[in-house]
Amino acid sequence: MDRLIWTAVTGMTAAMTRQRVIASNMANAQTTGFRAEVLQMTPLTLKGPAVEARAMTDAAVKGAMMTPGVMVNTGRPLDVALQGQAMLTVQAPDGSEAYTRRGDLTVSANGLLVNGEGFAVMGEGGPITLPPGGTYAIAEDGAVLRRDPGTPEAAPAEVGRLKLANPAGTAIAKGLDGLFRVIGGGILPSDAEARLAPATLEQSNVRPSEVLVDMVEAQRLYDMRTKLVATAKELDEGGASLMRMT
Amino acid sequence: MPSSALHVARTGLEAQDTRMRVIANNLANIATTGFKRDRANFATLAYQENRVAGQQSSTETAYATGLNLGTGVSLQSTTSITTQGTLSSTGNPLDMALDGEGFFQVQLPGGRLAYTRAGNFSRSAEGSLVTPQGYAVQPAITIPEGATAISVGPDGTISANLPGSSVPTELGQLTLASFTNPAGLQALGDNFVSETAASGPAQIGAAGADGRGSIRQGMLEASNVNVVEELVDMIETQRAYEINSKLISAVDEMLRNANQTL
Numbered sequence: 475m476d477r478l479i480w481t482a483v484t485g486m487t488a489a490m491t492r493q494r495v496i497a498s499n500m501a502n503a504q505t506t507g508f509r510a511e512v513l514q515m516t517p518l519t520l521k522g523p524a525v526e527a528r529a530m531t532d533a534a535v536k537g538a539m540m541t542p543g544v545m546v547n548t549g550r551p552l553d554v555a556l557q558g559q560a561m562l563t564v565q566a567p568d569g570s571e572a573y574t575r576r577g578d579l580t581v582s583a584n585g586l587l588v589n590g591e592g593f594a595v596m597g598e599g600g601p602i603t604l605p606p607g608g609t610y611a612i613a614e615d616g617a618v619l620r621r622d623p624g625t626p627e628a629a630p631a632e633v634g635r636l637k638l639a640n641p642a643g644t645a646i647a648k649g650l651d652g653l654f655r656v657i658g659g660g661i662l663p664s665d666a667e668a669r670l671a672p673a674t675l676e677q678s679n680v681r682p683s684e685v686l687v688d689m690v691e692a693q694r695l696y697d698m699r700t701k702l703v704a705t706a707k708e709l710d711e712g713g714a715s716l717m718r719m720t
Numbered sequence: 721m722p723s724s725a726l727h728v729a730r731t732g733l734e735a736q737d738t739r740m741r742v743i744a745n746n747l748a749n750i751a752t753t754g755f756k757r758d759r760a761n762f763a764t765l766a767y768q769e770n771r772v773a774g775q776q777s778s779t780e781t782a783y784a785t786g787l788n789l790g791t792g793v794s795l796q797s798t799t800s801i802t803t804q805g806t807l808s809s810t811g812n813p814l815d816m817a818l819d820g821e822g823f824f825q826v827q828l829p830g831g832r833l834a835y836t837r838a839g840n841f842s843r844s845a846e847g848s849l850v851t852p853q854g855y856a857v858q859p860a861i862t863i864p865e866g867a868t869a870i871s872v873g874p875d876g877t878i879s880a881n882l883p884g885s886s887v888p889t890e891l892g893q894l895t896l897a898s899f900t901n902p903a904g905l906q907a908l909g910d911n912f913v914s915e916t917a918a919s920g921p922a923q924i925g926a927a928g929a930d931g932r933g934s935i936r937q938g939m940l941e942a943s944n945v946n947v948v949e950e951l952v953d954m955i956e957t958q959r960a961y962e963i964n965s966k967l968i969s970a971v972d973e974m975l976r977n978a979n980q981t982l
Binding site: 486489490491493494495496497498499500501502503504505506508511535548549550578580581582583584585590591606607608609621649650651652682685686689690692693696697700701703704707 | 736977
């Protein structure tokens with residue numbers, strides 16, 4: 475029995491995995507600040523004295539596409555969209571610092587500033603807690619401004635500052651909770667140059683047209699590899715019938 | 721796992737379907753007094769780790785990245801967008817609109833308190849100030865028989881001319897409730913919301929003070945639903961739904977092809 479059949483099967487499996495990644499991206503085509511995942515397929519060859527005739531396929535999610543999504547103005551003062559490569563700093567459930575592009579912020583009942591996924595947004599000195607009452611706005615440099623209800627004529631006061639980090643030059647990777655972290659641990663420094671767009675949200679960067687093309691491609695590749703398996707089966711049958719003693 | 725792509729695409733379909741419901745509800749309430757539009761929030765579902773980064777791929781090399789497969793999306797919550805609706809004049813002295821933050825307080829049957837932005841009040845047969853459902857507005861205001869020239873001040877003070885008197889008599893003062901996180905209030909239907917752990921407790925105070933809005937008599941706050949915005953969202957949702965269903969049929973065809981060919 476030739477090994478061709480196994481090579482074709484790894485190809486089939488990889489195409490199906492790819493279809494799954496495409497489906498997961500498409501499902502998140504409207505998740506605020508989502509970053510599409512990229513699947514990379516690599517040939518695996520065994521180095522040796524023999525001729526290199528076989529390359530198994532191996533597929534892995536290589537990372538996330540970091541192209542910006544479309545900015546949509548919402549008019550809600552606590553929605554922020556980050557410009558350029560900047561990222562919001564949030565506190566992951568395990569207490570560590572992680573980064574996200576999701577900026578639909580709300581104030582929780584105990585005054586903590588959290589994003590749409592419920593992660594506490596961090597300032598320079600940890601999570602930001604806001605005093606109750608008053609109206610809030612977020613300035614372009616990440617300053618959280620509060621207009622005091624008692625003195626409506628006074629200028630808004632800064633009650634906190636979002637830590638905007640810039641991953642440029644540092645390798646970051648998306649973890650299992652969908653948040654980005656520095657590969658190998660560590661934190662990003664805050665970037666004084668980073669800017670955000672107030673009252674705006676960044677949409678997911680999944681492009682539906684691209685999804686359609688990728689989907690068709692993955693489907694046809696799968697079908698071709700299925701054919702390969704069928705061909706390998708025929709070859710094998712041919713070989714077996716030669717051996718038959720009748 | 722081979723057909724898990726089907727299930728991932730299914731989560732997408734379900735989420736789009738729910739989003740369409742939210743949009744339909746917004747559009748249905750386009751003429752509801754004091755209605756605040758909802759926004760659907762999507763969240764990625766958990767990732768499955770099939771291979772950990774740093775795992776040995778051979779004796780000399782390790783995988784640079786893990787294989788993290790997403791399992792799709794879920795509709796996590798709806799946020800009520802609390803922007804101010806347009807105030808329109810009605811000329812009815814017992815119509816009140818809130819210009820700014822805050823809620824009127826209403827006592828539901830059974831004594832439970834609820835809050836509303838809809839100020840289309842009227843006088844009940846017993847003379848109390850009630851909502852269209854007949855629930856008493858809190859603090860309770862009684863308007864005596866034959867009262868004329870009812871006036872409501874921006875701070876909620878209600879006065880009227882009583883029969884046999886030419887001087888206005890003060891009937892009481894409406895207070896407003898405000899919340900730390902108004903987006904966390906629970907909608908009850910009939911324009912009412914109730915407090916939850918997420919919204920924080922109601923802070924009661926006079927209108928026009930401590931960041932609360934002032935009361936505008938003879939006006940109503942229209943819903944803040946923007947038709948164009950909802951229609952654009954609707955088209956977006958519809959397209960996403962279509963592509964998700966295409967994905968399901970693509971995966972289905974792949975599996976059928978494998979079944980027939982092998």
